[in-house]
Amino acid sequence: MKAHFLYFLLIINAITLAAQDSKLTHQTEPLSIGEKVTLRSNILKENRVLNIYLPHGYDATGNTSYPVIYLLDGSIDEDFIHISxxxxxxxxSWINILPQSIVVGISNIDRKKDFTWPSKSKLDQDEFPTSGHSTPFINFIDKEVQPYIDNNYNTSKTKTLIGQSLGGLLASEILFKNPDMFDNYVIISPSLWWDDQSLYNDTPKSYTGQKSIYIAVGNEGARAKEAMQRFYDKLVALNTGNTKLYFKFFEKQDHGDVLHLAVYDAFEKIFKKEDQKK
Structure with a gap:
């Protein structure tokens, strides 16, 4: 009987403690990894959102400057969180494959419009009716986004661009037509089929500074791999010695899941010091 009574007291005590725990005071507050900025673009005639990741310890009043990584498809519900x-x-410090960096995610409104130049293909025109406006979008990045970031954040001169799929197509267009916008290009599974692969007929504009160009593709079929190999070979032929060029085929990934491994590999190859690569 006494044992039953003690067991009953233990149960009551447990219930009492549980009730007390449920009444514990608590406080919540927003969790932030950076800032959201809405710019009014005079070039695009619309508001555009930038999501900005700031490194741990970032001090706007300090003297430390940071490289900037510009990310296409940079909305919160796209690639911004993953890449940041x-x-x-x-x-x-215990990984140290790239320096602390600012990430600027450029949010989309209509990526088919912004990431493509006018196509002569009737199929492209029918499937992408809003397409063909990459020129003003590139000008927006060059003339409005980059100056805004440099004027409002502690940035160094090193700038990297990341683009996948249609974003990779836009990154390729920038590399060919305005290469000095960025020092490093990470181009993953670009949609080189656009406009009947007309990009292959263009000659990239020359540049004088050092560039690192990383291109990668997943296992997306023989045609995609061949297209990327052709793209790589074109860049190799035009390399005047001031370019570090990398190409990676991810056999176990496809178009949908190649991004993360490719970006990590790109960071290792582009930023990691030579003595750390051994």
Missing amino acids: GLVQFGSF
């Missing part, structure tokens, strides 16, 4: 996480992880 890779940048944070890669810049940890």
